[in-house]
Amino acid sequence: MKKFLNNIDDLLEESLQGFAKAHSDIIQLNEQPLFVTRNKQTTNKVALISGGGSGHEPLHTGFVGLGMLDSACPGQIFTSPTPDQMMAAAESVNNEAGILFIVKNYAGDVMNFEIAAEMLDCPYETVLIDDDVSLPKTHSTGRRGVAGTLIVEKIVGAAAEKGMNLADCKSLGDRVNQMTATMGVALNCCTVPALGKPTFELAADKIEMGVGIHGERGHDTMDIMSATDIVKIIANAIDADLNPKKSQKVLLHVNGLGSTPLMELHLIFNLAAQYWEKKGIEIYRSLVGNYTTSLDMTGCSITLTLLDDEMIHLWDAPVNTANLRWGC
């Protein structure tokens, strides 16, 4: 294993210190317990808190700032943050309008956010993200939350910034989640530093279809194939879930998992856009790049969100975070 680090145990902390230093105009870091907040406390708005295991940067810390999250709680790599982090973050950003937790559907995250929420002395709601259509809806622990998470964070973040109340933010978040579907594919797996080798091996002529973001295997190991065929398989799975109608406006998000060149992500975007345009779907907004990564995994995911006018308006609203920024 070759990585830029000193001691594995210090990687997360050293990295967050660098993140905080590089973006001190937008965020600040609390070290004990670990959480990130905006550097300007807000008043009179629903506070959005997300978090989860580290290793998915820029998710979630890179999305703290005006028009998006109020706080993010980073756990150790691929490990849920602890309730004390979430409690401290909530106490830090609570401003009487209530707290909305945005939680990716993993057992540890769900449990720890619940523990923290129940100890809170303020109104709160939780939006659970489960956009990964590579698992059936009937899967025992439900579907996973993956790259669609940032779309919920962006749209609900804009709504909260405009003064939407807690119940409506919760309902909007659930709606965006329901309108969003994602599926991922890996060409090579990632290496968790503490493990020191890839979490699974893929032969030189194999790809892994339906991967999540924690180096777990997908639902199918397949022969390597053209980008066009990869896009077809993923787009078909998304269509089976969302069933977009002709003339539907959509947001198309192609997300790199860590080691995939932007050039290839744009090629995938082009093919995915062509696939849906042929069906009369309107690619109305787009996002291409590394946003929800899985350390150094080579691969990508495709996310489609069915948009309505309110969602478009909120997607376009100003956002000023370390890794998503426009209109500010």
Add this chain to the structure above:
Amino acid sequence: MKKFLNNIDDLLEESLQGFAKAHSDIIQLNEQPLFVTRNKQTTNKVALISGGGSGHEPLHTGFVGLGMLDSACPGQIFTSPTPDQMMAAAESVNNEAGILFIVKNYAGDVMNFEIAAEMLDCPYETVLIDDDVSLPKTHSTGRRGVAGTLIVEKIVGAAAEKGMNLADCKSLGDRVNQMTATMGVALNCCTVPALGKPTFELAADKIEMGVGIHGERGHDTMDIMSATDIVKIIANAIDADLNPKKSQKVLLHVNGLGSTPLMELHLIFNLAAQYWEKKGIEIYRSLVGNYTTSLDMTGCSITLTLLDDEMIHLWDAPVNTANLRWGC
């Protein structure tokens, strides 16, 4: 080799089509010959044109837009664009205030931009970028242009947007280039699609110090070492070139070469900031992420720019491109 592609020969074109589709609010693509321009023609300002081999995305196409480039000419992977691309780009964006070419110092790029410029029927100047301090100043073909290029593009782009004339833009660009030094390190090499394998091999316990951005070997193959030691070697080389004085304000840019997780880039940023802060240097502005890549190379570069008030003002000015955006 596993990559997301259909035919290797179509990779660049398919990718650029995706790029153009994803960012149609900012840029437009001309396919024959290949070049990218802003989607709104400007008037009465110096037009900035850059370009070079592809495989370094988001450089240069991702930096076309308000406050930065007027046009970018992408060559084939790691191959100079041709004079007809540059000529066509120049004719497309020329608006009587003259053209400034920003050229990384590689023989092919320099030659082709010269050929194009000499055929032009309008005033022009060229800023040659040679920020890579891993080669001695006396190197036969001079030093290479690497990650410092975008800093020149941003600062001169802002100046041109404010109406600075051609001679002053040229002089400013030269000054920023002189005040900028970069050195890169690779943990693993990149795979050029047409070659199908890494351009050089590195053992599991070796790193390559002083790499460029084309998969060429660096000046030293070294044993793997801590991130702190890597930063020291690079920072020493940069200091030897720039000799920053106490209280000097600087821009610190940590650039990922393609496959390095953001978490590790922030760790490197943290160590580099500590290194210079200990010497009394003021880390006044920062940029961390994948900006000048080398396909899927695992590695990073550190760039330092000595800032004066004019440069700070121009760095902070609004920019609205696909991959660098603030204040708009």
